[in-house]
Amino acid sequence: MKTLKMTIxxxxxxxxxxxxxxxxxxxxxxxxxxxxALLKEEIAIHGAGRTDAGVxxxxxxxxxxxxxTNIGADQLKYALNRALPASIHIGEILEVPDTFHAxxxxxxKTYQYIIDQSPEANPLRAKxxxxxxxxxxxxxxEEAMSYFVGTHDFQTFMASGxxxxxxxxxxxSFELKRQGDEFVFTISGDGFLYNMIRIIMGTLIQVGYxxxxxNQIEAIIRSRCREKARHTAPANGLYLMKVHY
Amino acid sequence: MKTLKMTIxxxxxxxxxxxxxxxxxxxxxxxxxxxxALLKEEIAIHGAGRTDAGVxxxxxxxxxxxxxTNIGADQLKYALNRALPASIHIGEILEVPDTFHAxxxxxxKTYQYIIDQSPEANPLRAKxxxxxxxxxxxxxxEEAMSYFVGTHDFQTFMASGxxxxxxxxxxxSFELKRQGDEFVFTISGDGFLYNMIRIIMGTLIQVGYxxxxxNQIEAIIRSRCREKARHTAPANGLYLMKVHY
Numbered sequence: 001m002k003t004l005k006m007t008i009x010x011x012x013x014x015x016x017x018x019x020x021x022x023x024x025x026x027x028x029x030x031x032x033x034x035x036x037a038l039l040k041e042e043i044a045i046h047g048a049g050r051t052d053a054g055v056x057x058x059x060x061x062x063x064x065x066x067x068x069t070n071i072g073a074d075q076l077k078y079a080l081n082r083a084l085p086a087s088i089h090i091g092e093i094l095e096v097p098d099t100f101h102a103x104x105x106x107x108x109k110t111y112q113y114i115i116d117q118s119p120e121a122n123p124l125r126a127k128x129x130x131x132x133x134x135x136x137x138x139x140x141x142e143e144a145m146s147y148f149v150g151t152h153d154f155q156t157f158m159a160s161g162x163x164x165x166x167x168x169x170x171x172x173s174f175e176l177k178r179q180g181d182e183f184v185f186t187i188s189g190d191g192f193l194y195n196m197i198r199i200i201m202g203t204l205i206q207v208g209y210x211x212x213x214x215n216q217i218e219a220i221i222r223s224r225c226r227e228k229a230r231h232t233a234p235a236n237g238l239y240l241m242k243v244h245y
Numbered sequence: 246m247k248t249l250k251m252t253i254x255x256x257x258x259x260x261x262x263x264x265x266x267x268x269x270x271x272x273x274x275x276x277x278x279x280x281x282a283l284l285k286e287e288i289a290i291h292g293a294g295r296t297d298a299g300v301x302x303x304x305x306x307x308x309x310x311x312x313x314t315n316i317g318a319d320q321l322k323y324a325l326n327r328a329l330p331a332s333i334h335i336g337e338i339l340e341v342p343d344t345f346h347a348x349x350x351x352x353x354k355t356y357q358y359i360i361d362q363s364p365e366a367n368p369l370r371a372k373x374x375x376x377x378x379x380x381x382x383x384x385x386x387e388e389a390m391s392y393f394v395g396t397h398d399f400q401t402f403m404a405s406g407x408x409x410x411x412x413x414x415x416x417x418s419f420e421l422k423r424q425g426d427e428f429v430f431t432i433s434g435d436g437f438l439y440n441m442i443r444i445i446m447g448t449l450i451q452v453g454y455x456x457x458x459x460n461q462i463e464a465i466i467r468s469r470c471r472e473k474a475r476h477t478a479p480a481n482g483l484y485l486m487k488v489h490y
Binding site: 086 | 254255256301303326331332333334336365366367368369371372373376
């Protein structure tokens with residue numbers, strides 16, 4: 001038996017999220033079924049992040065699994081990519097020590113969020129960006145972003161119903177780049193709570209529309225109260241870019 | 246009553262093509278239903294090109310229609326874009342003379358076709374490019390492209406079953422630009438037969454893989470025989486870019 005690690009790209013708009021579900025089409029379920037069809041072996045894969053419906057992965061999602069079949073990593077990658085739907089692509093497969101687990105071995109993750117400020121929506125980008133035609137105050141957003149960097153208790157920014165006990169996380173960097181009319185936010189941290197990035201983005205959009213002042217962010221974080229950050233930006237603008245080990 | 250002209254962008258992967266059909270979801274049908282819901286008036290819209298399922302429009306598709314309701318063009322555009330699904334966006338609406346007809350007044354069209362030569366497929370582009378990982382001989386393709394420009398009988402490149410009698414068309418220009426791993430073909434002409442661009446692209450791919458020699462293209466065109474060009478490239482790489490009036 002050997003342990004393998006693979007990176008996966010997918011179009012989140014085609015799936016009900018990463019996690020295997022009984023009836024719904026998931027990324028994990030699709031890959032597991034394809035592995036079973038190819039290798040005649042029941043294989044459970046463990047993903048580093050359980051991305052929601054609509055959230056994309058661009059080389060980001062990483063999964064580990066154990067295999068009895070004797071097949072080379074390159075050969076398995078080739079066979080998987082031929083058998084998988086076009087909405088999923090395996091980037092690389094590597095043999096790793098048996099102690100490796102995609103989720104528990106991860107030390108950090110990088111996500112991107114794209115806001116499209118084109119005056120006219122582009123229907124071909126509808127599933128891949130969050131379109132807002134009304135201009136945002138980008139300077140205010142950049143000021144607000146700085147308050148998120150560092151180690152904080154992010155309970156304010158966790159979807160209600162989540163049962164995680166330790167809600168302290170460290171955000172290592174949070175950057176914004178403009179590409180034409182698209183604003184690409186890149187956030188790296190040691191981990192993110194459920195919906196945390198989408199709630200942070202929802203809050204930043206409120207800042208960009210002057211519903212919240214940048215200097216209120218510190219107090220909103222400190223409040224540890226979900227009601228202070230009620231806006232969750234839609235999933236379609238979010239990309240898992242990299243899992244760090 | 247006034248006559249209006251509008252340009253439409255859409256994500257072709259979300260529709261069974263432009264043309265209204267009884268049960269299937271079409272771009273034309275979706276816009277007509279939305280107009281009816283907004284204006285309480287039965288309106289038939291006439292598109293310049295009947296794009297197939299999967300074919301996209303980027304500002305390209307143009308439609309004309311007649312309206313009794315007294316509403317400004319800008320106001321109608323705003324209301325339509327609010328009511329339409331994100332997969333369709335109205336670019337502009339203009340009042341035009343009553344003699345204008347999007348299809349019969351058109352004097353030419355420009356399409357693009359995108360081939361992605363990335364070694365690894367990008368699942369987020371799967372519905373928007375034709376991915377071929379095996380490298381094409383681009384020089385041979387460029388040589389072959391030159392034979393298509395000009396006025397020819399393009400019967401070889403018309404989908405069988407089509408009943409058009411005059412199969413002579415003029416291609417004004419046919420250009421290729423590289424953008425990273427993507428090869429963007431831009432073709433302009435006075436009109437195109439059913440599936441003509443997809444069959445031309447299918448033939449060029451054969452040239453790129455040395456199954457057909459560039460200098461055979463003249464004879465293939467002259468043959469007026471569909472069997473000489475049996476390959477039809479998939480719809481997902483094709484974009485209607487502009488209708489010329």
